[in-house]
Amino acid sequence: xxxxxxxxxxxxxxxxxxxxxxxxxxxxxxxxxxxxxxxxxxxxxxxxxxxxxxxxxxxxxxxxxxxxxxxxxxxxxxxxxxxxxxxxxxxxxxxxxxxxxxxxxxxxxxxxxxxxxxxxxxxxxxxxxxxxxxxxxxxxxxxxxxxxxxxxxxxxxxxxxxxxxxxxxxxxxxxxxxxxxxxxxxxxxxxxxxxxxxxxxxxxxxxxxxxxxxxxxxxxxxxxxxxxxxxxxxxxxxxxxxxxxxxxxxxxxxxxxxxxxxxxxxxxxxxxxxxxxxxxxxxxxxxxxxxxxxxxxxxxxxxxxxxxxxxxxxxxxxxxxxxxxxxxxxxxxxxxxxxxxxxxxxxxxxxxxxxxxxxxxxxxxxxxxxxxxxxxxxxxxxxxxxxxxxxxxxxxxxxxxxxxxxxxxxxxxxxxxxxxxxxxxxxxxxxxxxxxxxxxxxxxxxxxxxxxxxxxxxxxxxxxxxxxxxxxxxxxxxxxxxxxxxxxxxxxxxxxxxxxxxxxxxxxxxxxxxxxxxxxxxxxxxxxxxxxxxxxxxxxxxxxxxxxxxxxxxxxxxxxxxxxxxxxxxxxxxxxxxxxxxxxxxxxxxxxxxxxxxxxxxxxxxxxxxxxxxxxxxxxxxxxxxxxxxxxxxxxxxxxxxxxxxx
Numbered sequence: 001x002x003x004x005x006x007x008x009x010x011x012x013x014x015x016x017x018x019x020x021x022x023x024x025x026x027x028x029x030x031x032x033x034x035x036x037x038x039x040x041x042x043x044x045x046x047x048x049x050x051x052x053x054x055x056x057x058x059x060x061x062x063x064x065x066x067x068x069x070x071x072x073x074x075x076x077x078x079x080x081x082x083x084x085x086x087x088x089x090x091x092x093x094x095x096x097x098x099x100x101x102x103x104x105x106x107x108x109x110x111x112x113x114x115x116x117x118x119x120x121x122x123x124x125x126x127x128x129x130x131x132x133x134x135x136x137x138x139x140x141x142x143x144x145x146x147x148x149x150x151x152x153x154x155x156x157x158x159x160x161x162x163x164x165x166x167x168x169x170x171x172x173x174x175x176x177x178x179x180x181x182x183x184x185x186x187x188x189x190x191x192x193x194x195x196x197x198x199x200x201x202x203x204x205x206x207x208x209x210x211x212x213x214x215x216x217x218x219x220x221x222x223x224x225x226x227x228x229x230x231x232x233x234x235x236x237x238x239x240x241x242x243x244x245x246x247x248x249x250x251x252x253x254x255x256x257x258x259x260x261x262x263x264x265x266x267x268x269x270x271x272x273x274x275x276x277x278x279x280x281x282x283x284x285x286x287x288x289x290x291x292x293x294x295x296x297x298x299x300x301x302x303x304x305x306x307x308x309x310x311x312x313x314x315x316x317x318x319x320x321x322x323x324x325x326x327x328x329x330x331x332x333x334x335x336x337x338x339x340x341x342x343x344x345x346x347x348x349x350x351x352x353x354x355x356x357x358x359x360x361x362x363x364x365x366x367x368x369x370x371x372x373x374x375x376x377x378x379x380x381x382x383x384x385x386x387x388x389x390x391x392x393x394x395x396x397x398x399x400x401x402x403x404x405x406x407x408x409x410x411x412x413x414x415x416x417x418x419x420x421x422x423x424x425x426x427x428x429x430x431x432x433x434x435x436x437x438x439x440x441x442x443x444x445x446x447x448x449x450x451x452x453x454x455x456x457x458x459x460x461x462x463x464x465x466x467x468x469x470x471x472x473x474x475x476x477x478x479x480x481x482x483x484x485x486x487x488x489x490x491x492x493x494x495x496x497x498x499x500x501x502x503x504x505x506x507x508x509x510x511x512x513x514x515x516x517x518x519x520x521x522x523x524x525x526x527x528x529x530x531x532x533x534x535x536x537x538x539x540x541x542x543x544x545x546x547x548x549x550x551x552x553x554x555x556x557x558x559x560x561x562x563x564x565x566x567x568x569x570x571x572x573x574x575x576x577x578x579x580x581x582x583x584x585x586x587x588x589x590x591x592x593x594x595x596x597x598x599x600x601x602x603x604x605x606x607x608x609x610x611x612x613x614x615x616x617x618x619x620x621x622x623x624x625x626x627x628x629x630x631x632x633x634x635x636x637x638x639x640x641x642x643x644x645x646x647x
Contacts, residue, residue, distance in 0.1 A: 111164025130235030133383030135163025161382030254503035315353035363532035388426035444503035450481030
């Protein structure tokens with residue numbers, strides 16, 4: 001459930017095949033990452049004299065003891081380390097907490113970040129990021145800007161195993177030179193599991209239960225008189241918030257859950273849940289005249305038919321198989337930066353598979369999937385650790401069952417199938433006995449969810465909604481929104497503001513009715529960005545596209561035509577009784593060399609740029625076409641004028 005999925009740099013993605021890129025670039029922060037941001041260097045984050053910079057840098061090494069609470073907390077500008085935030089106002093500290101709350105004397109360093117209010121603050125928002133595996137410190141700056149409330153302090157505690165809180169990694173498998181970089185490939189998981197089992201003795205302490213105790217301890221230490229404490233969870237963070245309320249229902253003054261994950265949900269449902277919502281989105285196509293004209297009255301059946309045709313070789317020139325096409329569609333569905341309309345455009349173009357459709361699909365692959373990397377603070381290992389321990393059914397079927405189920409879906413990211421492969425061998429911690437039961441919480445609560453959430457169908461929330469119907473508890477559904485609605489809608493931000501300022505009042509939700517519905521008509525700029533063409537459907541072809549087609553697919557015809565001229569000239573020479581001179585042979589050799597060299601140049605100058613940027617490819621194609629015409633004219637003149645007239 002991520003808006004910015006994937007964990008590969010642009011360079012890494014470009015080195016992979018399409019399928020490898022999609023698998024590595026879509027299986028990651030499944031229940032999180034609503035925002036990606038960057039941290040500023042210490043020297044630019046705060047304004048202070050150079051003379052005291054060394055001292056302030058040294059202070060970042062200090063930690064806090066909860067025994068002496070706020071008096072021992074040293075807040076400093078966040079240094080540019082793995083966890084990143086793009087707010088110059090962000091401050092960081094480190095807290096020493098018990099590694100295991102039930103026994104032992106070992107401790108763990110937990111990272112805390114805050115952005116304080118510009119004015120006198122009236123509340124503290126404690127942000128719980130998603131994943132599992134996402135660090136809140138990577139998103140806090142973005143959250144502060146989205147909320148834009150000058151009288152609110154925002155805090156986050158990095159979950160255990162991510163960011164600044166004992167980051168859980170497999171160094172060899174996540175090295176820059178490994179097969180998938182920071183992410184871990186299917187073949188690397190066995191070695192990764194062996195590594196953490198042997199060299200991470202804290203695995204049993206990196207649990208959701210301990211994380212919420214950390215949160216409670218830190219809030220106790222840092223809450224201030226006169227400021228409300230509001231817990232805000234997004235995606236997997238909503239799961240953590242519910243686990244927190246099981247143990248500490250009286251600590252917060254209010255709670256916000258956005259992109260809700262029920263306590264009894266598991267990653268075994270991920271693939272099937274995505275398919276349910278995908279079919280719902282395709283159903284909206286049938287309600288749109290332009291979309292229905294292209295995908296028919298039953299778009300789901302159209303996709304099913306398309307997948308069957310791909311199995312028999314349809315559109316084979318770009319290497320799409322049924323399984324890969326499902327993966328492409330599911331990945332596009334998960335990336336918030338890609339409007340759902342382009343799912344329809346992709347289906348239509350692959351169904352038709354004309355020459356310009358193939359070029360546009362290739363352009364789309366590079367634009368959508370080549371630069372969606374997770375920050376280093378994200379931990380796919382911690383994600384798998386928490387998921388296998390408490391977000392995976394103990395009686396789940398084996399991986400073969402999940403892999404076979406993929407053929408029934410029209411879109412997928414293969415997440416459930418991927419998790420199933422490590423379910424039986426992961427060193428899990430003890431599953432919480434109360435994990436599926438929400439403790440009684442009667443305080444103010446705001447719940448928000450998108451009706452087109454790609455990984456959590458709204459029907460799945462029925463039990464959660466039934467449990468949370470208190471006097472000050474409101475559920476707000478945005479019918480056409482995706483995952484984490486505050487990231488999509490100004491209306492959601494308004495509702496946040498209303499609730500944060502007056503949690504005891506029922507928030508004004510009238511703006512929900514004015515939120516635009518799902519649009520299947522992207523702008524020209526959006527179409528150019530995704531498909532490299534003004535028209536998403538590709539029903540009209542621009543002169544430049546036509547020129548590109550001529551230059552690419554008719555290049556061989558150009559060479560054949562020039563070769564025919566040479567043959568005709570030879571025949572004419574012989575018909576006049578003349579012998580073939582060395583000049584003719586030299587000219588023929590030169591023409592052949594020119595054809596070979598120009599072909600090599602074509603591959604280097606045209607094909608490579610096409611893989612990177614469609615518009616650059618059109619420019620180089622135009623240049624080469626003009627060059628071919630000029631050289632061709634020169635050869636024709638040399639052959640038909642100089643040689644024939646000389647005879």
